Every structure is written in C-alpha cells, then in structure tokens.
Amino acid sequence: MAKEHLKVIAGIDTHADTHHVGVITDTGQHLAAKEFPAAGAGYQGIIDFITGFGPVLAAGVEGTGSYGAELSRVLTRKGIHVVEVMRPNRQARRLQGKSDPLDAFQAAESVLAGRAATIPKSRDGAVESLRVLRAERATAMRARVAVMAQVKTLLITAPETIRAKYREMTSPALMAALEKTRPAGAPSGPLTSTATVLKRLANRYRHLHQELALIDAELDAILTLHAPMLRDLPGVGTDVASQLLVTVGDNPERVTTEAKFAALVGVAPIPASSGKTTRHRLSRGGDRQANKAIHRVVLVRMRYDSRTRSYVARRRQEGKSTKEIMRCLKRYVAREIYEQLLHPQPAPNCGSLRTVRITKHLTLQQAADALHAWPTTLSRLERGLRHDNDLHKRYETWLNYQSPANRPDTKPSAGPRAARLTVDAKDPGSRAGRRPSRSDRSSDP
Incomplete structure (x- = not known):
C-alpha cells in the first residue's frame, strides 16, 4: 500500500521520563515503534513520528490523568483525536509477554477494536484549578485532624498541672488557649517540654486553619465565575459542586448521557435479582468521591427539602426501606445535576x-x-x-x-x-x- 494512502492509529505507553509510541494501520498492521523523552522536544518528536506515516485517525494514550496528561493536551491542540486507554489485559500480558513496545501496540489495537473509546479530560480550564485546590485542601484537612488528635493524645499523658487547665475546654477554645501559653523552664523537664510541644502544635493548627480558609475562598471565587448556578440546587454547596465538576472535567460534553453520568458517579442502578427476589442495587464503580458528594446532597435534602421529605414519607408507606429510598433519590439527584451541568438554569429570583x-x-x-x-x-x-x-x-x-x-x-x-x-x-x-x-x-x- 502506498504511503500516501495509509491511515494510521497511534498507541502510546506513557512513563515518568519516556513515552513509547507504536503505530499501526487501520487494518491492524504494525508499522513502527519508537521511544521519546517525556518533555517538550519529545512531544513534538512524537507528533512528527506518527504523522509521518499518513493521516492519524486517533491516538490511544495510557495514563491521560497522570504521566500522559501533558501529552494529551499537546496532541489535542494539534488536532489529533485522543482516546484514553486502560492498561493491557493481564491475561494477554501472561500469554504475550510485557514490554513497552507491546504495550504501545496493544493501546493502538484497543482503539482500532473499539475497546477504548473514552475521551479524556481536557485539563485546561477552571475545573483543573478546582482539582489542584481540592488536592491541597484534602492534605490540609488530614493534617489538621492529625494535629488535633496528637494534641488530645499528649494531654492524656501530660502532667496534671497541664491537664487540669484544659480538661473542660472545647477543641477550638483549647487550641486558642494553647497558642497563648508561654512555656518557661529547662527543656529537659517533662512539664516544660510538653507545654512547648503543645504550643507549637497549636500554632501549626492555626496555620492549617488559615490555609483551609484561603483555599475555600479561592474555590468559592472560581465557582462563582465558572458555575454559579450549580450551587442553586438544594443541598449543593461549594465542596459538593467543586467535586462534581472535577469528576466531569473541563469538557462535560464527553459525558454524552445522564445515564453515563450516573455510572460515572456510582449511582447507576444495576440488577441484583436472584430466584424469587427481584431488585436493583447501585453500581459500586465510578468516582467514589463524587458518590460521596451525591450521598451528602441526599442527606441534606432528606432533612431540609420539603419535596424530598414528602417523597420519603410516601415511599415508606409503600414499604420501601431507607436504603432503597436513598437509592432512588441518588439516581434522581444525579439526573438533576447532569442537566444543570449541561444546561445551567438560574434559581428563582427571591x-x-x-x-x-x-x-x-x-x-x-x-x-x-x-x-x-x-x-x-x-x-x-x-x-x-x-x-x-x-x-x-x-x-x-x-x-x-x-x-x-x-x-x-x-x-x-x-x-x-x-x-x-x-x-x-x-x-x-x-x-x-x-x-x-x-x-x-x-x-x-
């Protein structure tokens, strides 16, 4: 076949320092494989390499959310259709072996066979900023909880002179009081060293608290500009809205139906019938953090939303359990949020x-x-x-x-x-x- 008539598909196995590229024809014939550095010059070399064989139908990239994130952005800007590819099947690995060229060719074959058809997140807009801020917020939250737990643990074994002063205090009052202390004495004394450590931990707690307040303010500012109407939905606040946007990505059109969105957030009902029992349960796949956000919305609505409370009362009269009712509510919430993401509607003007x-x-x-x-x-x-x-x-x-x-x-x-x-x-x-x-x-x- 003449080179000018070739239509090719590229498969890319991504790593921290190098990317291995395999190119096949639209009929599955292996053409070539080559390794490139995971840097700016290497990205341009990959583009020149795969376009040198003819028109590129698609490029299957492994790890579009990690090592292949920047490569996916570069290929998309050059007009190449990028498809996210999962790691090779383990059974095929055992039968055919494992190497970077083999993984690259298998990525291209997955695109050709239609096994890989997911459009990756673009990671080039406001949602990417939300993702980075949420990653920082998660570590700061864990660190603040760890500091509070360590303070409480130290107070359990601290001398009675210290324990008596803080025994009846709430956590915020305790940290504020510890921060104002002025330990004095030899560092070798248990009383002085304990008081000094508690003061430093209280200072660390305050810094983490200020950091979290700053992150929340930045998240709120981005949501106000990017998706101001999402938080108009009952039960959807800054934390829930930012998580759901991160799950969908900067290109929500890649989630083509609300059923796919329900599967993405782990609330798609799947059959779980056996014998004389006919029932459904929720999928345990999808993004678990997004599933947690949907669960929080349902809990808030069951407590404060009049429509939800009426629905819960009616379904309980029908004999449904709380778990079954929440399953139905989660599916409804996913449908409502999907519509708001794709077709934003403002809340009524109060x-x-x-x-x-x-x-x-x-x-x-x-x-x-x-x-x-x-x-x-x-x-x-x-x-x-x-x-x-x-x-x-x-x-x-x-x-x-x-x-x-x-x-x-x-x-x-x-x-x-x-x-x-x-x-x-x-x-x-x-x-x-x-x-x-x-x-x-x-x-x-």
Whole structure:
C-alpha cells in the first residue's frame, strides 16, 4: 500500500521520563515503534513520528490523568483525536509477554477494536484549578485532624498541672488557649517540654486553619465565575459542586448521557435479582468521591427539602426501606445535576418576594402563619440564603393572591403581636397566635 494512502492509529505507553509510541494501520498492521523523552522536544518528536506515516485517525494514550496528561493536551491542540486507554489485559500480558513496545501496540489495537473509546479530560480550564485546590485542601484537612488528635493524645499523658487547665475546654477554645501559653523552664523537664510541644502544635493548627480558609475562598471565587448556578440546587454547596465538576472535567460534553453520568458517579442502578427476589442495587464503580458528594446532597435534602421529605414519607408507606429510598433519590439527584451541568438554569429570583410583601404591607409573621413555616425560614428565602423551589412557588402564589384590602383589621398602635393574641383568645385552635407545632412543620420545606 502506498504511503500516501495509509491511515494510521497511534498507541502510546506513557512513563515518568519516556513515552513509547507504536503505530499501526487501520487494518491492524504494525508499522513502527519508537521511544521519546517525556518533555517538550519529545512531544513534538512524537507528533512528527506518527504523522509521518499518513493521516492519524486517533491516538490511544495510557495514563491521560497522570504521566500522559501533558501529552494529551499537546496532541489535542494539534488536532489529533485522543482516546484514553486502560492498561493491557493481564491475561494477554501472561500469554504475550510485557514490554513497552507491546504495550504501545496493544493501546493502538484497543482503539482500532473499539475497546477504548473514552475521551479524556481536557485539563485546561477552571475545573483543573478546582482539582489542584481540592488536592491541597484534602492534605490540609488530614493534617489538621492529625494535629488535633496528637494534641488530645499528649494531654492524656501530660502532667496534671497541664491537664487540669484544659480538661473542660472545647477543641477550638483549647487550641486558642494553647497558642497563648508561654512555656518557661529547662527543656529537659517533662512539664516544660510538653507545654512547648503543645504550643507549637497549636500554632501549626492555626496555620492549617488559615490555609483551609484561603483555599475555600479561592474555590468559592472560581465557582462563582465558572458555575454559579450549580450551587442553586438544594443541598449543593461549594465542596459538593467543586467535586462534581472535577469528576466531569473541563469538557462535560464527553459525558454524552445522564445515564453515563450516573455510572460515572456510582449511582447507576444495576440488577441484583436472584430466584424469587427481584431488585436493583447501585453500581459500586465510578468516582467514589463524587458518590460521596451525591450521598451528602441526599442527606441534606432528606432533612431540609420539603419535596424530598414528602417523597420519603410516601415511599415508606409503600414499604420501601431507607436504603432503597436513598437509592432512588441518588439516581434522581444525579439526573438533576447532569442537566444543570449541561444546561445551567438560574434559581428563582427571591429578591422580589420581600419587595412584594412590603409593598402590600404584609408582615413576615403573617406570611409564616399562612404558609405554616417559620419566619426565619421565609426570611432566609427572601434574602437568597435558602433555595427551595416548592416553598418559593407557594410563597409567590400566596403573595399574588393577597392585597392590602384583605389584610386582617388591626389597630395601628396594637401591632401585629397584639392582633395575633386577640385572634388566639377568640379561637384557641387558631394558628395565628402561635408558632407552628411539630406536626405543622412536617410539611415545612
């Protein structure tokens, strides 16, 4: 076959210092293999090598999230279609042997056979910044926990003179008090050395706490610019949003369906039936950190979201266990988050609620009594500190129905509290003069 008519596929086995490249034709014929340094000149050499045989259909790269990350970015910028390749099958390794050229050719053959078709993360945008910051945050969190545990351990065996001073203190107060101490005496004395070590550990704890605060501020700033509407979803905060974005990557279009996203975050239902039992369970694959984030969203919604609490109550009446209900909720949350990632939608504008209420001369307590909610809940909703679409719709509908003419008649000097007490005296069963009971708040969002 003439060289100008060749269409080739490249396979690249990546390492820390070198990359080994194998080139095959679109019919599977091995053409050549060569090793290149894992550096700028080596990347250009790889491009010249694989394009020298003809048009490149694709390049299968191992380790696109580690040693092959920069190579993947360089190939993509040159217009070469990059495919992420898993490590070679162990059975094939035992039968055919193991070497860098063999691994490179097997990577190319995986692309040709269709076994490898995953588009790697681009790692060239704001999400990559989130990933780096989260990596730093994780180590700082572990270090802070380790410092606190070490302080508590040292206090257990410390002299009673030290233990008595800090025995009843909470952890934040303990660290603040230890930081202010001024140990004096010979370093060889157990009392002085223990006090000195505790002070240094408290200083380290404060530095780690400040570092974490700085990281959280940077994460919040990136999310505000890159994905401000993701945190409008109930239960999704800075930590959850950043983790889910890191899992998807800078190119979310590579996750083509919400079912694939569910599998990626480990909440895809798979059959687990046997005999007379017919049931499903959640996949244990995918990104476990993203699965943890989805689990946290479900826990928050089961506690605070009115729609979720109503759903949980209904499914429990149907005989479902909490585990089965959470499985269904996780799948729903994954679907909702996927839609927000691909097609961002802003949360309802809550600022108008307060304006309309004040214009109609309605008090926050009147609205709370009518909606059977806490006044603080409505206040947080009005100020944008709480996101609840169901409560927002009920509040907005109630405000639109109200008018200054149909307000309850009250004396201007008596104030709303006196009016509520008067109504309550006439009708002891009225809700107007009391705070919502526990049963009233069962449907409170």
